[in-house]
Each structure stands twice: as structure tokens, then as C-alpha cells.
Amino acid sequence: MNSSTYPAARHVMVLYTGGTIGMQASAHGLAPSSGFDVRMREYLASQPDLVVPQWRFREMSPLIDSANMSPAYWQQLHEAVVDAIDTQGCDSVLILHGTDTLAYSAAAMGFQLLGLHARVVFTGSMLPAGVTDSDAWENLSGALVALGQGLAPGVHLYFHGELLDPTRCAKVRSFGRHPFKRLERQGGGVKATSLPTQLNYNQSKQLAKVAVLPLFPGIDAEQLEGVLNSGIQGLVLECYGSGTGPSDNPQFLAALTRARDNGVVVVAITQCHEGGVELDVYEAGSRLRGAGVLSGGGMTREAAFGKLHGLLGAGLDTAEVRRLVEIDLCGELI
Incomplete structure (x- = not known):
């Protein structure tokens, strides 16, 4: 993928679904936490050399651990993406999502958003933002930078500096910075020339x-x-x-x-x-x-x-x- 051939994102909607990236400690362990936009803004302000597109933030409701993701929630995501692009005037969407079902959601959105000329990127983290050795800020800022450099229309999965096609990859590890991998699958069909x-x-x-x-x-x-x-x-x-x-x-x-x-x-x-x-x-x-x-x-x-x-x-x-x-x-x- 040669990102330089695509226009840079200028107005990004960040959709926060919950997930590890924004979790904080609770009486029963790590749980999704509200207010992640404040933490995100503080972090980006602390990195003056980081060039990212303009962004706005929408907190989805309810915030969930991605183990609780469902097709009904996908409908909410679909509606939020369409609203961001067609009503709010954004040219790109960044979805913050827990890693356990991130590949499912990203693949599903690939089919839910057929014909969309905007860019949608999914990312998350294996450790919460703010904890030692967390990958949260590097994934979030990396995804924003990738959008700012220009991506092809459609849905992407970004993790640890790598862009993946969500319909070709899966979560293969429950630890480390590289939980997602492109699967070497062969055998398929012809490309659709038109869609209903x-x-x-x-x-x-x-x-x-x-x-x-x-x-x-x-x-x-x-x-x-x-x-x-x-x-x-x-x-x-x-x-x-x-x-x-x-x-x-x-x-x-x-x-x-x-x-x-x-x-x-x-x-x-x-x-x-x-x-x-x-x-x-x-x-x-x-x-x-x-x-x-x-x-x-x-x-x-x-x-x-x-x-x-x-x-x-x-x-x-x-x-x-x-x-x-x-x-x-x-x-x-x-």
C-alpha cells in the first residue's frame, strides 16, 4: 500500500468503544472508563513534534470490554461512522476498540461500509494507556499519523506500525505488541464488478x-x-x-x-x-x-x-x- 497516492486525512472522528486502551482499575479488575478524550488530548499536547490531523471525539454508549461486542453494537458503529462522514463532515474515522474481537469488528465493518470513500481505521492496545510499557499511545498516535499521511478508502487495522487488511487477519497472540497477523489463506473468487x-x-x-x-x-x-x-x-x-x-x-x-x-x-x-x-x-x-x-x-x-x-x-x-x-x-x- 503506497499511502502517498491517497489524500491526507484532515478531519478525523475518533469513536471510543472502550477496550483495554482506556481501561482503569476497578474493584473487579480492569474495566472500561469514560473520559478518555481528556487523556488523549493531554498526551498529544505533550508531543509537540507529532503531526496528526484535526480530530474530534465521540464516546460510544455503553463503553464495553470487547469480549462483550455484538452484531447489535456493530449497528451502532455503522450508524456512527455514517453520521461522522455524511453529517459531521469528517473524511476519516478512527475506532478505538478492545483487541479480543477487534478483527471481527473490523472485518464486519468492511462489509457494512461497502462503497464508502472515506477511511476507517481500527486500533487498540494490549495494555491500558498510562501503565508501564503500554502500547496504547504508540498505536493511537501511529494510526492518526497514518491517516494524516493518506490511506486508501475502506477499512484498515493498525497495530504497532503495521497496517493490515481486516478481512485477511486474526488475533493470534494474547500477549506482546504483535497480537494480529495476516493469515496466509489461498483460494477464492472473482472480484465483484458491481454491488446490489x-x-x-x-x-x-x-x-x-x-x-x-x-x-x-x-x-x-x-x-x-x-x-x-x-x-x-x-x-x-x-x-x-x-x-x-x-x-x-x-x-x-x-x-x-x-x-x-x-x-x-x-x-x-x-x-x-x-x-x-x-x-x-x-x-x-x-x-x-x-x-x-x-x-x-x-x-x-x-x-x-x-x-x-x-x-x-x-x-x-x-x-x-x-x-x-x-x-x-x-x-x-x-
């Missing part, structure tokens, strides 16, 4: 109900049906290797077929850290395809989960959702 109007960032989205189920040795139809019959509209099925599952279990395959016939969209991704799904390589994969399972190619869990929420929440018919699952919308499959 319903997917545009300025269209309201409904809440969807999506689940994730990893396969494991001995999983049976009853366990699968327990998830499929819970009212979900979409399922991310984490398969083995290149997309294999218990193909010698007719009840398991029948459950998947019924799910397809009932309009539940099932997408296969790989449990492997590298590679991707190719359902037709093995019989154990082609039988999943025959039962209506779609290929998630090289999508990460976070990307597949966010994509299903975006497609199903846009109110598209099932056939269109199924078509778009296997087409690249914002870098998740390319």
Missing part, C-alpha cells in the same frame, strides 16, 4: 443471526441440527483441510441439505492456519457441496462471519446471498 444497492454503506442493515461451528472427530447430525435449528440464517462451518467433513454420515449430510432447503446459508472455511477451501478436491468435500455447502475459499473466520452478517442483514434474497458469498467484495477472497 442494498449493500451500499448508506443503506440501513437489519440484525442477522449467524453461528460458527467447528468440525471435530465424532461430530454427529444431532449436534449439527442443534445449531441449525436454533433460528440461525447463516452458518460458518469450520471444516478440515481443504474443506472436508464427515461425508460417510448420511444423517449429517441430510441435515445440511435440509438447512439449504430451509434457506440457511452454510459456508465452509478451513480450520488450517494456511490454505483455503476447495470443496471438489476430495469426495469428503464434494459431498458437502452436494448438500448445499458453499465454499468460503481462503476467508478467515472473522471475514466469513462478518460477510454473512452483511449479506443477510441487507435483506437480499437467499439466492443472491449464496451467489455473493463466493464473490470477492472487499478483499476477503483475493
Whole structure:
């Protein structure tokens, strides 16, 4: 990414969701704390050589530990970003977010904000601002500097000097300054040449109900049906290797077929850290395809989960959702 080819951010909205970056000690341990804008302003004022764009601050409500993040909160974030860009006149948004579900939220926003010509950057920290060896201020100021130098339109994840595509990365460590990593996934679809109007960032989205189920040795139809019959509209099925599952279990395959016939969209991704799904390589994969399972190619869990929420929440018919699952919308499959 050559940032010099993109215009510099001039007016940044900072959306503070909570997370470790602004946490302070409480009777029950570290907890989200209000008033982070004051601390942020004091820090930036103490760094006269740091050149950052003009910014304003909005505290989301409620402030949360990112372990409590939900698709309903994503709707709030979506609305706040659209308000910042289309109403408040900002050209960029910086979202401060806890690290545990940061990759989920950033990937989801990639699909919620399709067509947005502004820049949205997610960052956070592994240690709270102000504690010894905290990474909070370096990540926050680094993200602001990156915006000031110019970034491509769309959603980015910034951490410890590195810009990552949120639909291609995951949190892989619970310690240190490098918790996020780009996953080496392969296998995907062609780039979308046009998008349905319903997917545009300025269209309201409904809440969807999506689940994730990893396969494991001995999983049976009853366990699968327990998830499929819970009212979900979409399922991310984490398969083995290149997309294999218990193909010698007719009840398991029948459950998947019924799910397809009932309009539940099932997408296969790989449990492997590298590679991707190719359902037709093995019989154990082609039988999943025959039962209506779609290929998630090289999508990460976070990307597949966010994509299903975006497609199903846009109110598209099932056939269109199924078509778009296997087409690249914002870098998740390319």
C-alpha cells in the first residue's frame, strides 16, 4: 500500500468503544472508563513534534470490554461512522476498540461500509494507556499519523506500525505488541464488478443471526441440527483441510441439505492456519457441496462471519446471498 497516492486525512472522528486502551482499575479488575478524550488530548499536547490531523471525539454508549461486542453494537458503529462522514463532515474515522474481537469488528465493518470513500481505521492496545510499557499511545498516535499521511478508502487495522487488511487477519497472540497477523489463506473468487444497492454503506442493515461451528472427530447430525435449528440464517462451518467433513454420515449430510432447503446459508472455511477451501478436491468435500455447502475459499473466520452478517442483514434474497458469498467484495477472497 503506497499511502502517498491517497489524500491526507484532515478531519478525523475518533469513536471510543472502550477496550483495554482506556481501561482503569476497578474493584473487579480492569474495566472500561469514560473520559478518555481528556487523556488523549493531554498526551498529544505533550508531543509537540507529532503531526496528526484535526480530530474530534465521540464516546460510544455503553463503553464495553470487547469480549462483550455484538452484531447489535456493530449497528451502532455503522450508524456512527455514517453520521461522522455524511453529517459531521469528517473524511476519516478512527475506532478505538478492545483487541479480543477487534478483527471481527473490523472485518464486519468492511462489509457494512461497502462503497464508502472515506477511511476507517481500527486500533487498540494490549495494555491500558498510562501503565508501564503500554502500547496504547504508540498505536493511537501511529494510526492518526497514518491517516494524516493518506490511506486508501475502506477499512484498515493498525497495530504497532503495521497496517493490515481486516478481512485477511486474526488475533493470534494474547500477549506482546504483535497480537494480529495476516493469515496466509489461498483460494477464492472473482472480484465483484458491481454491488446490489442494498449493500451500499448508506443503506440501513437489519440484525442477522449467524453461528460458527467447528468440525471435530465424532461430530454427529444431532449436534449439527442443534445449531441449525436454533433460528440461525447463516452458518460458518469450520471444516478440515481443504474443506472436508464427515461425508460417510448420511444423517449429517441430510441435515445440511435440509438447512439449504430451509434457506440457511452454510459456508465452509478451513480450520488450517494456511490454505483455503476447495470443496471438489476430495469426495469428503464434494459431498458437502452436494448438500448445499458453499465454499468460503481462503476467508478467515472473522471475514466469513462478518460477510454473512452483511449479506443477510441487507435483506437480499437467499439466492443472491449464496451467489455473493463466493464473490470477492472487499478483499476477503483475493
